[in-house]
Amino acid sequence: MELTATIVQDELVERCKRGDPTSFEALYQRYAKAMYNTSLRIVNNTGDAEDVLQEAFLDAFRSLNDFHYRSTFGAWLKRIVVNKSINVLRKRKMHLSELDENGMEEIPEEKGVDEADIQFKVAEVKKCIQQLPDGYRAVLSLYLLEGYDHEEISGILGITHNTVRTQYIRAKQKLVNLLKQGGLS
Known part of the structure; x- marks a missing residue:
C-alpha cells in the first residue's frame, strides 16, 4: 500500500x-x-x-x-x-545569541524537571509554544516537531551547534515554566 x-x-x-x-x-x-x-x-x-x-x-x-x-x-x-x-x-531579526566557550559554564545542564507530573492538553502546550521568543520557538519546533537534529538545525539557522543546544535547553525550560504558570506570559 x-x-x-x-x-x-x-x-x-x-x-x-x-x-x-x-x-x-x-x-x-x-x-x-x-x-x-x-x-x-x-x-x-x-x-x-x-x-x-x-x-x-x-x-x-x-x-x-x-x-x-x-x-x-x-x-x-x-x-x-x-x-x-x-x-x-x-x-524579523530573530535573536539567537551566540555563546563563547566561557558562556557555556553559566548554563546548567538540564535539571530533572518532574515533567511526568505536568499533564496539559495539546492546546495549552501549543499556546505556550506560541508565546516563546522567535529563536526559542524556531529551534524547539525544528527539533521536537519537525524531527531535525541539532547539527541540521545548526546548518539551517547558520549558528553553532552549541547555540542550538543552548537555545533548545532554554526554550524547553521557558516552555515548562509557562506551562506551570498556566500559560501566562
Whole structure:
C-alpha cells in the first residue's frame, strides 16, 4: 500500500514536470495543509505562514526539474518551507545569541524537571509554544516537531551547534515554566 502511494506521488510529480495544470493543483492539495502547519509552528503568524506556503510552492513548481527523487517530494518541499520560514524570522531579526566557550559554564545542564507530573492538553502546550521568543520557538519546533537534529538545525539557522543546544535547553525550560504558570506570559 505504501509503495503504491509513492508511485502515484511520483507519477503526479512527473505529470507536473510535463506541465499538467490539474496535477499542480493535486500536488498542492496533497501537501498544503502540512506545509502550512510546519511554517506556522516556526513563524507563529498566520499571514507569514500563508506567504511562506505560497512562495514555497512557487519555488518548488519552478524548480521541479531539479527534483531528482533523492528524497520524497514532501521532504524536498518541507525543506523549502523550513528555509523560507527561517528567512521570515531572520527578517524579523530573530535573536539567537551566540555563546563563547566561557558562556557555556553559566548554563546548567538540564535539571530533572518532574515533567511526568505536568499533564496539559495539546492546546495549552501549543499556546505556550506560541508565546516563546522567535529563536526559542524556531529551534524547539525544528527539533521536537519537525524531527531535525541539532547539527541540521545548526546548518539551517547558520549558528553553532552549541547555540542550538543552548537555545533548545532554554526554550524547553521557558516552555515548562509557562506551562506551570498556566500559560501566562
